[in-house]
Amino acid sequence: MTETILTNASIVRPDKVENGSLVLADGCIADILPHRVADGIDLHRAILIPGMIDIHTDYLERELSPRPGANIPIELAMHVMDMRALGCGLTTVSTAARISEERENETGAANVDGLALAKRFDELIPDMRARHLIHLRWSPNFEPVEPVLDQLLALKSIANLVFNDDMPGQRQFRDIEAMLKQHASLQKTSVEEARRRMQERIERVGKINNRMQVKAHVRGRIPLGSHDDTTVEHVIEAFASGATLSEMPCSIEAARKAKELGMMVCMGAPNYYRGGSHCGNLSCHEALAENLVDILCSDYHFPSMLASAVRMAEAGMKLSAAINLFTLNPARHLGIGDRTGSIEVGKEADLVAFHPHRGFGDVSRVWVGGKERYASLRERDLADNATSKPLLYESAMA
Template sequence: MPDQTIQGTVLLQDGRIEAIVPAEQMDIVPDADRVIDACGMYVMPGMIDIHSDAIEKEIEPRPGSRFPMEMAFYELERKLVVHGITTIYHGLSMSGGVGVRSDEVVEQALLAFHRLSHTRSLLRHRLHLRYEVINFPAIDIVRKHISDNSIQLLSLMDHSPGQGQYSASGSYEVYVSKTHGLQGAAAAAMAQRMVEKHKQINWQILKQLAQSAISAGIPVASHDDDSSEKINQILDCGISVSEFPMNLQTAIYASECGLHVSVGAPNIVRGGSHGKNMSALDAINANAAHIICSDYYPSAMLASVFRLINQGMDMAKAFRMVTLNPARALMVDRNLGSIEAGKCADLLLVEVFEGYPLVRKTLVNGEIVYQSDYVQHL
């Protein structure tokens, strides 16, 4: 049930939810071939993660230490079902940079993941292409992936200095130093090149790109919006999701304009942004955030939901932020995102042990893809 919590039984048939039977009507539950005991646990929809950078760390856990795509795929999906994520939108950043965010590696990952996920998998794999808007040579590659429907979400990013995530003076140089090992004059020169590219952005071309994605049924998101002016600009492009607004005023304005606002689970769990940006909790408390994503740490998804519940949020509302709300934003709610008759049986059995939520079983299409059984003492 998307708007309430009930005690009862969920009936599954052929990978879908057949019915939800309240506890007081248990006498009408038919005999079943298989019964999964969820006594003392919560049964919730599988979580839908619309923005995860985890795949980048699986491909390249350290700069220059790249691993095979098949290994990254299989190892990551095993971790994701442990955390209760049953639909993942892998974030691959086509920034024109080096390593895992180079155009070449992103292309390799897109092709490999598309092939592997259509062979067999533990969960629903989707591809979120993150396009850096100053990566002008790659725009034809993005168009190709839109036309052949090899991606399921497109986001437009601008990480150039002087705005967005790097509005503070010198912050981009610090990032370059940590990520690429460039120091002093070299870091400053790279920042200046980014500033010059930013001046060349053609928003008419970006609007056409966004519109072509939307026409193909691919939702489009913006990234690190920092002002009402930026929100108005992306609204003109037809974008429907605002990822990680930089400040509360922008988040509120985006929400008032009808955008789906997404915030990071790590921000909620840690009680603030690691980059000293907007507190996700402040946005949620202001009803200006609707979706929680894992960002860079999938382990934080379920923990973030229960932190909200422990702070007084209605349980059904908290669950929707990782289930039905992202499903609606990405237009997959016909089959996913809630426990309703006819929908896919993507379900979690969650135990709260000493105040901490633990996924005990993960079901995708009614099949158990993960199960944990604890012993009392070793």
């Protein structure tokens, strides 16, 4: 049995923070000790948390296509994404693959063939250092769905499926004129031609709703959710379709209804860290003020996750409660909370050591399954600074 001891850390448990050491064995947490161990790996008073679990990110798109028309091989894109995730404290990442009636349209990263992407992604995941999963952003406006679902569910890495209604005039796509300009730019055509194509699409698929077909076909094999719910009616429809998650609700009314129905609510960490939605939708701060938020995801910006947890703690939230939003709660949504998402004996040793720094989290070391997968050069500086100041406000450490 291979044993590793991590010592001299503030260990964030689900309901408290305690100074001490962790014993790792065979990829899991074997023991939690309330004291320092002389021959352990000194973490220099770092905060030690479970690895962050990101249930929704579009990050891969920016690596695949850093500029319009400039495409990068997926092998390189995934490697860079993998390294960036670890450096930001993420040990489990669910990357979006968009599945819709436009899945064979390769006009850009946002419209790439999601089915083909998911298959290639699934093949490459074993080479990655972090844990990677596939988040299906599923359009409810195409059919037939069974052949596509059969291929997707045969993959090893499908994490969840979220209904993503992207029909013009709906949800966050209510500004049709703005959409037309964006589509015209992407398709390198005129606004008039983009309008004609959009109207054609609305007439072709506008009456299709495959939500109940998906619910029947999946039969509880993966968690279901709904993206950008804007009205109470949207949430009711999602719940009837088997959704247990309301992801990025656009209005406070939608978030309230989701909680009333017993659904979890996920918001974007960049929304919290920046102080509001970049597209004018519901503010995460407003939703948190009513205790409506269960999970924060990276959405499009990995660093915002740990940075948001630090900012929450500095604002007075209990550090354990803040960390749960990024670890234990997303693990429970994905159905893996029994083996990961918190520092408890017997769970997988997915761990992140960091120090708060200028309002964000400076990650020093990361372990996945008990194996060290990331170490910052700044660790040497920490070793030379044995008299560092307290890491966070005492109220947050409680």
